[in-house]
Amino acid sequence: MSANYEFLARLKPNSWSISMNEHACNYxxxxxxxxARAPDLFDDVPxxxxxxxxxxxxxxxxxxxxxxxxxxxxxxxxxxxxxVDQARASYQESTNDT
Numbered sequence: 001m002s003a004n005y006e007f008l009a010r011l012k013p014n015s016w017s018i019s020m021n022e023h024a025c026n027y028x029x030x031x032x033x034x035x036a037r038a039p040d041l042f043d044d045v046p047x048x049x050x051x052x053x054x055x056x057x058x059x060x061x062x063x064x065x066x067x068x069x070x071x072x073x074x075x076x077x078x079x080x081x082x083x084v085d086q087a088r089a090s091y092q093e094s095t096n097d098t
Contacts, residue, residue, distance in 0.1 A: 003088070004085065004088065011064070060078070060083045
């Protein structure tokens with residue numbers, strides 16, 4: 001099992017979910033979704049990941065509710081591994097800060 005999937009298996013949040021290509025149900029490409037339909041959602045996404053999503057026409061999103069069903073964190077990327085990598089890095093940073 002890869003480290004990313006071990007991370008997800010060991011994670012004990014309130015809940016987490018992964019989605020792929022939510023933009024497609026709106027009959028638009030990932031590029032159109034990112035640039036015209038929902039650009040604010042992608043303000044904090046690194047440029048390399050944005051370009052990867054546009055080029056592959058694929059948007060994965062991992063959303064984690066750490067402790068309650070109210071507050072959450074989410075990450076977008078062109079691959080499943082890219083979103084889990086971001087979450088792992090974020091959770092590692094938050095545990096190092098405490």
